[in-house]
Amino acid sequence: DQQVKQNSPSLSVQEGRISILNCDYTNSMFDYFLWYKKYPAEGPTFLISISSIKDKNEDGRFTVFLNKSAKHLSLHIVPSQPGDSAVYFCAAGARQGGSEKLVFGKGTKLTVNP
């Protein structure tokens, strides 16, 4: 039973355009969410996070939106650059009860074409 789902295994966009990566979750106990970027032969790199008390968090070209009622979050990259080409993982955690466990989606491979 996948608690965190990234339904698009891949996404291709043109340089300069917006990239939108989507993520759905099923567990209403999740209270924080993170996005990671992973290049081949490297570990995942933390990108941006959002707490469940917020609906938006912005950091430079990256913005994460959270829709709690829909159990959906998205990562927007504007403008997209070729160096953004990587696999993006959505992850969720529940701090209640002191759990440190992160649950990851399967990832979306983003390709930004020059």
Add this chain to the structure above:
Amino acid sequence: SAVISQKPSRDICQRGTSLTIQCQVDSQVTMMFWYRQQPGQSLTLIATANQGSEATYESGFVIDKFPISRPNLTFSTLTVSNMSPEDSSIYLCSVRQPLFYGYTFGSGTRLTVV
């Protein structure tokens, strides 16, 4: 954020043998985490390693198969024992950063069992 050195970066092993993966952090951390990413799958938490106590294993993972050591606050090892081809995966260690920075990952160990 913390810097994690993980080794080996990759290995090809014979079935029935064991491999120990090392993870060194450049700062003291209370909790270290070991993840597995099977081909085409998401990252799955194997266990949480606390210094001075037994590791806590997630459902589906057992100490006999994945023994973990945590001798101090900067170092941990994960051993994959009695390997079979199904153990072929990327294994990653991770440490928790202050929430704002998320969790930091090592570069991973790509294990192939033949």
